[in-house]
Amino acid sequence: MMALLLGLATVSTRAQNDTLRLKNGNVLHGEIKGLVTGVLTMETPYSDDDFTIDYEEVSGLSLERQSIVILAGGRRVVGNLRSAADGEVTIRTEEEGTLTVALEELTSLQQVKRRFLNRFDGYIDLGFNLTKANNNRQFTSSIGIHYRGVKWIGDFDVSTLRSERDEVAKVERNSGTLALTYLLSDKWYVLASTAFLSNTEQQLDGRWSLRAGPGRFLAISNRLVWGLGAGINYNVENFAGQEFDIESTEAFVTTNFNMHGFGDFSLNTRLDFYPSLSESGRIRADYLLDVQYDLPWDFYVKTGFQFNYDNQAIVEGSQFDYILTSGFGWSFD
Structure with missing residues (x-):
């Protein structure tokens, strides 16, 4: 039973490893589900309902899963996202290497689901x-x-x-x-x-x-x-x-x-x-x-x-x- 509980805890932790930093200094941990029409949605372990956050209030983010990103101008990029500094994000891609862009360049974000x-x-x-x-x-x-x-x-x-x-x-x-x-x-x-x-x-x-x-x-x-x-x-x-x-x-x-x-x-x-x-x-x-x-x-x-x-x-x-x-x-x- 203890092994089962530890296994479930590990799965839960892995699913809640994304980090979101806000301009007011708050830091949220959970699973970033996506960015659509200027609103970022995040699931957290301490709330039954998903958080919806105005993207303009975000200063940095880090995602564990590979994501499909649409940049300003319609450019489509697939990779892992992590903010090393406020106001920008680094995208590690397999095809184009590492890209660093301003956070405001992200117009759409969708995580790639692991299971087929x-x-x-x-x-x-x-x-x-x-x-x-x-x-x-x-x-x-x-x-x-x-x-x-x-x-x-x-x-x-x-x-x-x-x-x-x-x-x-x-x-x-x-x-x-x-x-x-x-x-x-x-x-x-x-x-x-x-x-x-x-x-x-x-x-x-x-x-x-x-x-x-x-x-x-x-x-x-x-x-x-x-x-x-x-x-x-x-x-x-x-x-x-x-x-x-x-x-x-x-x-x-x-x-x-x-x-x-x-x-x-x-x-x-x-x-x-x-x-x-x-x-x-x-x-x-x-x-x-x-x-x-x-x-x-x-x-x-x-x-x-x-x-x-x-x-x-x-x-x-x-x-x-x-x-x-x-x-x-x-x-x-």
Whole structure:
């Protein structure tokens, strides 16, 4: 029993080894969880709640774990942080050696979690609408699992929509994406993804896509990330009434804009443009917009909009399809 208690004490001590010095002379010991929008969050052994501290009041800090740091101007650095003098911090990195910068240069800070499984987070949200007119019923659901490492970023997202009403054909829409991003530097990355989409509005029984290409961050800070990518996309499609799959190749241009840290609001939007390389004159486009408001205990409400365009959809189908959803969800890590 004593050995177990000593082991637990050792684990607790290791998890609480970060140090934070304030301009008023106070020194706090605990675990620095992160820096977002000018607010530093710290967990301490002598409080049940995390401390939130105005970053302007910090004169020095030392972190035990490796951290991902965003500096002013969008530069991304990974390393160990320690302040040797007030007002500055030294970052020991594997790729760039030792850097010494002013504390005010740090705009975002996130510690790298040691355990692989702890680097995952996710969400689940549901929505349901019921109206008396025509006995209209609509159900939406989505789930996502995300991975954040030093060099790799992974995203897996699935969403479904079912809509039924009397004397009208059932409407269905299913989509899923598995995406991997490898960070080459603080600005450049390589992206690869596979996606699936089916919807009754465009008479699309299923489209499997596989794409890859380079990308670049146009802007990155503690409040927003904006990236631009391009490459090649390969499709396998099957439309209603067709006996054979259709294979095609496209170029693609994609841009993604993510904002967070504006109070409890966050926004994510993405635009994909696909000019065909194998089918003359064909152009497709996909657009996504999600606006989320965070609630206590990791719950949230979210409104989403998705739009799909294809100028060479089959005769029975529409050239475009869109959905507007709202729902209640829970995020976990």
